[in-house]
Amino acid sequence: MTTSQLQAVAIPADYLKRIRAQGHDDYGTPFEIRTNDPGDQLRCCLTHSTASDRFMLISYAPVAGRATGTLAPYDEVGPVFVHADECPGYAGGGIPRKWFDGKTKILRAYNGVGGIHGGVIVGPSDDVETEAARLLADPEVSFVHARNAEYGCFMMELRRAD
Ligand SMILES: [Zn+2]
Structure with missing residues (x-):
């Protein structure tokens, strides 16, 4: 596959709508508004x-949110x-390049049931699109999650464009 066939996906809007309505994240933690x-x-x-944004910190399990709907052994709440x-x-x-350029990131590949199926560390001078395309070229891989290297936080999901 080519890099033009890649798609970045944010946390689903319907998930966030539910979380905002219930007033706390799925783990019972009240919102910390910033x-x-x-x-x-x-x-x-x-x-x-x-400076004008009003945002909050929540705990999120990205694999459960996408693959299975429930926590899987390889899921991580963060x-x-x-x-x-x-x-x-x-x-x-x-892929929003600003999130990657000049920074070390982790790309972690998952199969259709949320099991880890490979991964790679993307260095500051590596091309994230090339590395993501390489992982997604494997037919066993359903999606790739990008995480920042320092804190391990989930950033976004990368998929084959539909
Ligand atoms: Zn937003």
């Missing part, structure tokens, strides 16, 4: 926060920032 805190990575729309209020989501389609 304001005037620019530069944080918002996983709802794959943007970086500005912190993500998302807008506190409904936002437009990510409409860009392709």
